[in-house]
Every structure is written in structure tokens, then in C-alpha cells.
Amino acid sequence: MVIDTSAINRRNHALADDDEVWLFGYGSLIFKADFPYLERRGAHIQGWARRFWQGSHDHRGTPESPGRVVTLTAAPGQHCHGVAYRIRGAVFAHLDHREKNGYLRLDTTLHLTGGETVAGLLYVATADNPAFLGPAPAADIARQIAAAHGPSGANLDYLLDLAAALRALGTRDTHIEQLLAELSAGV
Ligand code: SIN
Numbered sequence: 602m603v604i605d606t607s608a609i610n611r612r613n614h615a616l617a618d619d620d621e622v623w624l625f626g627y628g629s630l631i632f633k634a635d636f637p638y639l640e641r642r643g644a645h646i647q648g649w650a651r652r653f654w655q656g657s658h659d660h661r662g663t664p665e666s667p668g669r670v671v672t673l674t675a676a677p678g679q680h681c682h683g684v685a686y687r688i689r690g691a692v693f694a695h696l697d698h699r700e701k702n703g704y705l706r707l708d709t710t711l712h713l714t715g716g717e718t719v720a721g722l723l724y725v726a727t728a729d730n731p732a733f734l735g736p737a738p739a740a741d742i743a744r745q746i747a748a749a750h751g752p753s754g755a756n757l758d759y760l761l762d763l764a765a766a767l768r769a770l771g772t773r774d775t776h777i778e779q780l781l782a783e784l785s786a787g788v
Contacts, residue, residue, distance in 0.1 A: 623721030650676035668749030668756035
């Protein structure tokens, strides 16, 4: 199901005139920075876990054969590692379009590598959005990712690029490592 959350995001936070905003990226925003930024830092957020639970009908799949991309699920006590971008408010016009298939901007606290804490935003696709696919056995998720392709490329490349980017940041994600193990086992 292709939806468009960009108008909701514009209404909730009118950012176009803001000089600088911190954005937390935990998925493709880590490995595909197709937008200008003032600064990029390693960072984590608390109380969330990354999961391949969001359907992608517009980037890494099609309406007929959706792929799976990451979103966040509440996970008290856990950390999710990613990157923090310091960007101009005007950049959100591009980002809202890119993340329009179900992602809403939420306020968050970013813990920057080095110890500084800053307020910012992230994009999350919650369970009530029509493109949400939710949990499934790791083998089923891996099989779906291996099969899906969309206008932004193979769904498998999204998974592999994200895994490589997280390793480059010095972190590993058990959910992602589990999917890679399923793929190695030949799902
Ligand atoms: C993000 O990267 O922070 C959001 C999800 C995605 O675009 O993959």
C-alpha cells in the first residue's frame, strides 16, 4: 500500500525556516545521504530497536511485491545506533518526500558519540500505518528481502549496505545479523 505522510509531517513540524535541526538516521539515512548536511556524527537513541517491519512499495519493492525496510519499535532499556545529521530545516522537504511511505517525524534525544546530548527528530513508521508489515520469522523476512526489487534498487542491497554501514560505525545489530545468517544458510 503506497501512502503519503509528507503533508502530515509538514503540518506537525514546520521546519523550513529553522537554521539547524539534528536528525537521527538508523536505516537508509545512514548509508544513502542524498541531501546536504552541516555535520555527521555517530549517535544512538535509547528505548528503541531497529526492525525490518515496514513494507517498501515505493523504493525497495513494488505494490505487487513489497520489500521490507527498517523502522523502530519501542524497546525499553535498549539502544539503537545510527548517525546524527545536523541539517538546515529546508532539507526536510526532500526528506519528507523520500520517507513518505508511512514515516512520521518524531521528537527524540540523540546521544552523540563523544557524550553530547541534543534534541532532534527521527522518522518512524508506526504499527498503525497501512504499509506496516510487522514481525515475522527471520527466515521469512530474509526470503522477502532477497526477492524484492524497486525503483531504488534491490532490497537485498538495502540490507547489505545497512549492515556494512553499521559495522563501519563500530556497531552490530542482532536483528540484522540474524537476517544475514538466514541468507547465508540459503533461505
Ligand atoms: C532512517 O533511515 O532513519 C529511516 C528509515 C529508512 O529510510 O530506511
